[in-house]
Amino acid sequence: MTSSDSPATDAAVVVRGLRKSYGSKHAVDGLDLTVERGEVVAILGPNGAGKTTTVEILEGFRDRDAGEVSVLGVDPATAGRSWRARIGVVLQTMNDQAELTVGELVRHFARYYPDPRDPAELIEAVGLTDKIGTRTRQLSGGQRRRLDVALGIVGHPELLFLDEPTTGFDPQARRSFWDLVAGLRDAGTTILLTTHYLDEAEQLADRVAVVRDGRLVALGAPHELGGPEARRAVVRWSEPAAEGGPPRPRQERTATPTAFVRALAARLGAGPGDEIPDLQVVRPSLEDVYLGLIGEPAATGPVMATAALDGEPS
Numbered sequence: 001m002t003s004s005d006s007p008a009t010d011a012a013v014v015v016r017g018l019r020k021s022y023g024s025k026h027a028v029d030g031l032d033l034t035v036e037r038g039e040v041v042a043i044l045g046p047n048g049a050g051k052t053t054t055v056e057i058l059e060g061f062r063d064r065d066a067g068e069v070s071v072l073g074v075d076p077a078t079a080g081r082s083w084r085a086r087i088g089v090v091l092q093t094m095n096d097q098a099e100l101t102v103g104e105l106v107r108h109f110a111r112y113y114p115d116p117r118d119p120a121e122l123i124e125a126v127g128l129t130d131k132i133g134t135r136t137r138q139l140s141g142g143q144r145r146r147l148d149v150a151l152g153i154v155g156h157p158e159l160l161f162l163d164e165p166t167t168g169f170d171p172q173a174r175r176s177f178w179d180l181v182a183g184l185r186d187a188g189t190t191i192l193l194t195t196h197y198l199d200e201a202e203q204l205a206d207r208v209a210v211v212r213d214g215r216l217v218a219l220g221a222p223h224e225l226g227g228p229e230a231r232r233a234v235v236r237w238s239e240p241a242a243e244g245g246p247p248r249p250r251q252e253r254t255a256t257p258t259a260f261v262r263a264l265a266a267r268l269g270a271g272p273g274d275e276i277p278d279l280q281v282v283r284p285s286l287e288d289v290y291l292g293l294i295g296e297p298a299a300t301g302p303v304m305a306t307a308a309l310d311g312e313p314s
């Protein structure tokens with residue numbers, strides 16, 4: 001990559017116009033993404049969106065057809081061993097070396113790195129001290145995943161890739177895993193994770209990248225994703241019927257819910273002690289925004305016009 005087309009030269013990851021096809025299938029179709037150092041970015045997208053293909057290209061495990069890729073300042077397609085020692089990869093669980101114990105496997109991986117973590121401390125950090133002598137094939141799914149994470153971070157990576165890290169975890173295991181990732185983040189590790197869990201992205205990520213059909217369709221902080229339009233509140237209430245009929249449910253999207261409710265109360269003649277029937281003010285959740293982003297694009301206007309909470313006209 002030349003300096004002229006590398007806008008964030010110190011970024012951990014820079015991807016420009018990335019493309020990868022399998023036969024006629026465009027798995028990655030012109031994807032752009034920048035991950036700053038110290039940042040946690042979550043890639044979200046439906047099955048088949050191209051997340052794994054993208055991440056595998058960044059990890060140097062897959063060739064690309066076109067585009068610029070820089071990971072820690074190096075092109076993964078030509079990177080060597082010293083680069084690999086600077087990144088950590090937590091893949092979907094591998095079942096090799098199932099006869100080794102937890103302690104043996106962590107110590108074995110530690111030997112590959114110039115500056116590894118202390119294996120016993122690491123095993124403690126992922127909550128597997130009581131399993132240190134257990135063969136890895138005898139671990140539960142969640143325990144095995146913690147071991148995968150331990151193997152991914154044993155070399156003190158500057159950049160950590162986590163591929164659907166908590167799939168199959170029970171709620172408690174997810175919480176402790178999130179704490180573990182938060183600790184890595186606080187220590188300055190750059191993390192790129194893929195996940196299907198919106199709460200996980202919200203909890204861990206500084207920014208969320210939404211990928212659909214091999215392209216980036218939105219990128220932003222979890223609470224800003226989709227822009228102000230997607231974040232507008234929905235006011236719901238029941239409109240009293242004029243002539244004794246049943247109240248009619250109504251809703252309206254608005255950027256100024258307080259003013260809207262004030263005007264609504266005045267229009268309905270609600271005095272200071274009166275309640276507007278069934279009044280609710282709802283902010284779209286990250287899930288609502290995400291579903292809008294990956295939905296079919298509207299015939300006119302931006303993607304977010306398809307947000308799940310479109311109100312009916314008043």
Ligand SMILES: Nc1ncnc2c1ncn2[C@@H]1O[C@H](COP(=O)(O)OP(=O)(O)OP(=O)(O)O)[C@@H](O)[C@H]1O
Pocket residue numbers: 022025026027045046047048049050051052053054
């Ligand atoms: N080795 C391959 N050969 C052929 N097609 C592939 C291969 N790997 C992926 N694909 C196709 O490329 C597209 C993107 O796949 P990819 O695994 O990158 O998606 P993903 O976003 O990670 O999906 P998921 O959420 O299901 O893991 C899919 O249509 C998939 O079928």
